[in-house]
Amino acid sequence: MSIVYWDTMMFIYLLAGDPIFTPKVERFQREIERRGDTLVTSVFTLGEVLTGPRRAGDASGVSAITSFFASGRIVIHPFDRTTADRYSMVRSICKVSQADAIHLASAAVVGANAFVTNDTNLRRLVIPGIGFMVDLDGNTHSAGP
16 A cells, blocks of 8 residues: 655646546546555645635535545645654755645655656655655656655
8 A cells, every 4th residue: 555645736637627637637546546545635735726716706616625625535634843844854955836845745744655746847856755756647756765
């Protein structure tokens, strides 16, 4: 069993029904469930995903997203002291946005075997605590020692 961390865009693609990316993300989701892997993301992801519907005044969208994340199918990692410490390490050695650093730190703290992202810049990073960076086509890139 593996720990698979998804960055925010995976959830946005899945929930928005993007015609290009949704089928790829759904394939990852089915594979995670088939293998019995644990899907993890940061509590920050929930905030990011809720922003669009809230901005649009879409109460049913907010409710659907909240229910989706409360389904028990996703482990929501908190931003705690340990994650804050790892965040500072990531920000000090990598030129990434604050949001990306939160995701990378969260994935490293939970010991993610795979970090799934569509961001080519993140897939090039080596982050201790993360086994592999994985793109939407399933290609892996070594992410840590």
